[in-house]
Amino acid sequence: MGAKYVGVLTAGGDSPGLNAALRGIGKAGLGLYDMQFVGFLDGFRGLMQNRTIRLDEKSLSGILTRGGTILGTSRDKPHKMPVGGKYLDMTDAMMDTYERYHLDALVCLGGGGTQKSALRLKNRGMNIITLPKTIDNDVAMTDVTFGFDTALGIATEAIDRLHSTAHSHHRIVVVEIMGHNTGWLALGSGVAGGADVILIPEIPYNVNEIADAILQRSRGGKRFSIVAVSEGAMPVELAAKKNAVEEKLRKEEDEDKREKLSGELVRLEEERSNSTLALTQNLEKLTGLESRVTILGYLQRGGAPSAADRLLATRLGTACTRLLHEGRYGVMVAARGDGMEPVPLEEVAGKRKTIPMGHPWLESARSVGTCLGD
Ligand code: F6P
Numbered sequence: 001m002g003a004k005y006v007g008v009l010t011a012g013g014d015s016p017g018l019n020a021a022l023r024g025i026g027k028a029g030l031g032l033y034d035m036q037f038v039g040f041l042d043g044f045r046g047l048m049q050n051r052t053i054r055l056d057e058k059s060l061s062g063i064l065t066r067g068g069t070i071l072g073t074s075r076d077k078p079h080k081m082p083v084g085g086k087y088l089d090m091t092d093a094m095m096d097t098y099e100r101y102h103l104d105a106l107v108c109l110g111g112g113g114t115q116k117s118a119l120r121l122k123n124r125g126m127n128i129i130t131l132p133k134t135i136d137n138d139v140a141m142t143d144v145t146f147g148f149d150t151a152l153g154i155a156t157e158a159i160d161r162l163h164s165t166a167h168s169h170h171r172i173v174v175v176e177i178m179g180h181n182t183g184w185l186a187l188g189s190g191v192a193g194g195a196d197v198i199l200i201p202e203i204p205y206n207v208n209e210i211a212d213a214i215l216q217r218s219r220g221g222k223r224f225s226i227v228a229v230s231e232g233a234m235p236v237e238l239a240a241k242k243n244a245v246e247e248k249l250r251k252e253e254d255e256d257k258r259e260k261l262s263g264e265l266v267r268l269e270e271e272r273s274n275s276t277l278a279l280t281q282n283l284e285k286l287t288g289l290e291s292r293v294t295i296l297g298y299l300q301r302g303g304a305p306s307a308a309d310r311l312l313a314t315r316l317g318t319a320c321t322r323l324l325h326e327g328r329y330g331v332m333v334a335a336r337g338d339g340m341e342p343v344p345l346e347e348v349a350g351k352r353k354t355i356p357m358g359h360p361w362l363e364s365a366r367s368v369g370t371c372l373g374d
Contacts, residue, residue, distance in 0.1 A: 018146075020063075040097075131313075150305045171289065174292070177230055206235070
């Protein structure tokens with residue numbers, strides 16, 4: 001049966017296009033199907049604590065172009081909620097709220113983590129539909145996520161601007177671009193902005209190869225270089241250590257030993273988070289060229305969504321409402337070409353869309369002479 005009472009929440013890191021999607025879901029639901037919407041504040045935490053706002057014509061007006069999310073967000077997970085200094089499974093409390101509002105369905109807008117949490121709530125008995133958002137573009141089973149295009153534009157513009165200062169000072173400029181686990185944003189903006197070196201988590205890098213590529217440019221008369229690096233990219237040595245510890249952790253059953261290995265992973269993660277700075281210093285040493293680092297950080301998530309993201313978020317939002325009306329639950333509304341496809345949550349949760357080796361963007365980058373650090 002089609003939904004009438006619908007809950008909505010936004011979870012995970014914020015992303016341009018969230019408000020456009022909320023507006024799409026809400027306006028289509030109010031206007032076409034007489035649905036009623038309640039918005040839960042700050043992700044799954046608001047669902048647990050029963051903190052809400054009404055999503056009506058008034059609150060959904062004027063938000064299409066606004067960045068962030070009018071609902072607020074958090075990275076809290078239903079089964080690992082920080083409560084009173086402990087992490088507790090609060091799925092039942094969320095089910096209570098769902099029942100208190102007599103909801104027919106709950107829509108969760110989020111990235112990879114949200115898809116997993118949503119599946120958990122589905123298995124607890126809720127009717128769930130999700131939408132794929134994240135500037136990282138790493139949600140499985142969808143062509144693209146909303147937020148990505150906006151961040152791509154921001155990162156590309158940043159690379160453009162860094163070009164003129166790098167050129168004037170004959171420097172290496174290393175620019176760190178978001179993407180904890182996947183390199184879509186660094187690769188896309190690196191190709192679009194003409195970065196000379198692009199480093200992504202999918203391809204561990206060799207700092208000597210990068211230095212050689214820069215020195216070769218230098219010998220050819222190009223006395224500056226732009227290095228676009230994903231925050232998750234790391235040198236081969238560190239990647240090998242991390243893989244080895246993860247492999248051991250997968251096999252280890254002894255609790256004490258598991259704890260030790262987890263601690264080791266945290267330490268390696270810290271090393272990784274400092275690797276952009278270390279890379280910049282190493283490149284200066286190896287090439288003799290003055291080097292600077294720029295970390296774009298949260299700039300990439302802020303501000304108004306691009307036209308493409310507004311369109312995508314509105315498209316997926318209104319498609320979601322159609323699915324609500326048809327009572328088709330337990331799915332993520334995936335972008336497929338110009339249309340959409342409902343994909344069962346089981347096929348999305350726990351998976352990540354990394355850049356496949358041989359992806360056309362990688363081939364193009366190599367074809368124009370970009371160094372990928374390998
Ligand atoms: O939105 C995804 C992302 O931008 C990642 O690239 C990044 O690692 C992460 O969010 C950081 O966000 P936060 O500090 O909000 O957890």
